[in-house]
Amino acid sequence: MNSKFRGTLLGVLIGDCCGAVFEGEVLDAGQKFVLRKFINKLEGVSFTAPRQKYTDDTAMTKSVARCLLKYDEKSYQKNLAVDFVKEYCSSTTSRGYGDGVQRLLVTLRKEKFEDLLGPARNQFNGTGSFGNGAAMRISPVSLYCVNKSDDFLFDLVGKTSEITHANVIGINGAILQALAIREVLKLESDDLDVNNYVTNLLESFKKIEKGEDEFGIHEQKFYTEQLEGMRKLLNKEILPSDEEVVNILGHSVNALYSVPTAIYCFLRNVNLLKGNREKLFRSTLEYAICLGGDTDTIASMACSLVGAFTGDSIIAKNLIKHCESSEEIIELSDKLYEIVFSEIFKKDLHLNDEKMN
Ligand code: R7I
Ligand code: MG
Ligand code: MG
Numbered sequence: 001m002n003s004k005f006r007g008t009l010l011g012v013l014i015g016d017c018c019g020a021v022f023e024g025e026v027l028d029a030g031q032k033f034v035l036r037k038f039i040n041k042l043e044g045v046s047f048t049a050p051r052q053k054y055t056d057d058t059a060m061t062k063s064v065a066r067c068l069l070k071y072d073e074k075s076y077q078k079n080l081a082v083d084f085v086k087e088y089c090s091s092t093t094s095r096g097y098g099d100g101v102q103r104l105l106v107t108l109r110k111e112k113f114e115d116l117l118g119p120a121r122n123q124f125n126g127t128g129s130f131g132n133g134a135a136m137r138i139s140p141v142s143l144y145c146v147n148k149s150d151d152f153l154f155d156l157v158g159k160t161s162e163i164t165h166a167n168v169i170g171i172n173g174a175i176l177q178a179l180a181i182r183e184v185l186k187l188e189s190d191d192l193d194v195n196n197y198v199t200n201l202l203e204s205f206k207k208i209e210k211g212e213d214e215f216g217i218h219e220q221k222f223y224t225e226q227l228e229g230m231r232k233l234l235n236k237e238i239l240p241s242d243e244e245v246v247n248i249l250g251h252s253v254n255a256l257y258s259v260p261t262a263i264y265c266f267l268r269n270v271n272l273l274k275g276n277r278e279k280l281f282r283s284t285l286e287y288a289i290c291l292g293g294d295t296d297t298i299a300s301m302a303c304s305l306v307g308a309f310t311g312d313s314i315i316a317k318n319l320i321k322h323c324e325s326s327e328e329i330i331e332l333s334d335k336l337y338e339i340v341f342s343e344i345f346k347k348d349l350h351l352n353d354e355k356m357n
Contacts, residue, residue: 001146001341005059005333007307008139010060010315010326011281013301017040017052017323020290022094026292035289039282043316043324051324055096057300058325060089060137064160065332068144069317069339078158081116084163085109094298098131098253101164108163128166132255134174136297139304142181143336150204153178169222172208173255176223177301179204180263184309190277192309194234194267201263202227226260227230234267242291251293258294262301265291270309278314281306 018039041047063083071079088097088105097105100123107119123129134157141160145153154175161174182204183200186190202224209221231250233240240248249264252256263287273280285305288299292346307315 001185001311002309002334002337003311005143005337006312006330007310007315008143008181008185008304009061009065009307009329009333010312010320011303011305011307013054013058013316013321013323013326013329014135014138015285015288015301016054016057016296016301018285019296019299020053020055021283022295023055023096024293027290027297029340032290035286039286040279040320043282043319045318047318047322051322053093056098056101056133057136057171057295057297058329058332059091059095060084060133061139062325062328062332064137065140065336069335077163078113078116081108081113081163098129098133100131101133102224104164116216117162117166120164122161128168128170129164130167130169130173130255131165131253132173132258132294132297132301133167134161134170135177135255135259136300138174138178138320139181139308140332140336142178142185142308144340145178146182146185146340147224150179153182169254169256172223172260174311176205176259178199181305181308182345183215184305187309188327190310192270194271195231197267198227198231198234202231204235206237213319217284219254222256223260226256230260230264230267233264234271237271243324246291246293251291251295251298253294253297258298259301261291262288265298265302266309269306277310279316280310299311 002236022031022035022040025031033207042052063080067076067080085108086106089109104123113279121128136331138157138160141153141156145156147281157174157178158171161171165171180201184198203225205227209224226249233245233248245261245264249261251261252258265284269287273283284302285299288302289295291298
């Protein structure tokens with residue numbers, strides 16, 4: 001489990017660092033070749049360039065991990081907002097934050113965090129952001145909630161998301177990614193029944209997107225429909241082309257058109273590499289970036305799923321070494337593992353004590 005914790009956060013970092021170079025592009029055959037060479041170089045021993053920089057995806061993930069470690073339930077949300085702003089302001093390099101989120105962090109700072117959730121609700125003329133920024137940073141919450149109830153997880157995802165994303169699409173994207181990671185973390189073998197896994201996610205989303213509001217008015221089942229589309233793609237006899245995948249699932253900064261895409265990238269490669277798990281990380285990384293569009297975020301979310309599934313042992317050591325701050329990411333994963341499992345360990349001891357008495 002410690003290795004799965006490391007794999008999850010290293011997946012976020014490496015997908016982000018590698019994908020950032022191609023963000024916003026549509027990759028033709030020539031660029032796909034360049035991509036392969038680029039990752040080969042990062043995996044090689046002779047790489048001497050400065051380490052590959054991470055972007056907002058990792059910066060915000062680090063904030064979430066730090067605050068889960070440091071604060072209790074009551075003070076977590078406010079301190080997370082402060083940490084987001086600190087991380088944003090202290091960065092000496094451009095981290096590629098979304099335009100809306102940048103304005104919001106400036107407002108929070110200017111207004112001294114007095115209204116913690118108001119600025120997010122005011123985003124985009126009052127609709128709130130549907131960007132994938134809440135989903136891209138959610139993996140530490142999955143780690144923290146590995147043994148907690150769904151309700152506990154939903155609540156913590158909400159607290160972590162609503163500081164910047166008030167739109168239901170943005171928040172539900174984070175819930176989907178959080179559930180998807182937690183489900184693979186909990187697997188005890190390296191055998192993943194893809195069909196079953198998608199069914200479980202669909203069942204959860206059918207409950208979340210009930211289909212009708214409290215007045216009985218029909219609501220669109222956004223993620224449920226995307227997950228159905230994903231299942232069809234996974235069950236196709238002929239492997240779908242990149243264009244077909246992008247047409248059905250999308251590859252944009254909209255959470256609805258990127259979170260299911262990231263999960264698809266992971267599951268497609270699980271299906272393809274059944275007897276060859278050592279190749280799963282590299283293969284998913286390359287495939288997610290090949291789809292183009294929001295490459296740092298889709299690769300980051302997809303690789304986080306691989307890491308949660310296999311642990312960090314299948315990630316090339318040099319690739320880890322050549323990404324900025326990988327030591328810090330490993331340290332955060334280990335500390336999260338410690339607090340999650342020391343709590344359980346303490347509970348077990350307590351139960352045993354009770355039995356003895
Ligand atoms: O969601 P967010 O943090 O962005 C994350 C993305 C990732 O790809 C990162 O790698 C980084 O590149 O940014 O930031 P937001 O600013 O909330 O949303 C991102 C973008 O989505 C915005 O700049 C808008 O272009 C678009 N967007 C919307 N456009 C119209 N109406 C988000 N919500 C809306 C909306 O409601
Ligand atoms: Mg980014
Ligand atoms: Mg991105």
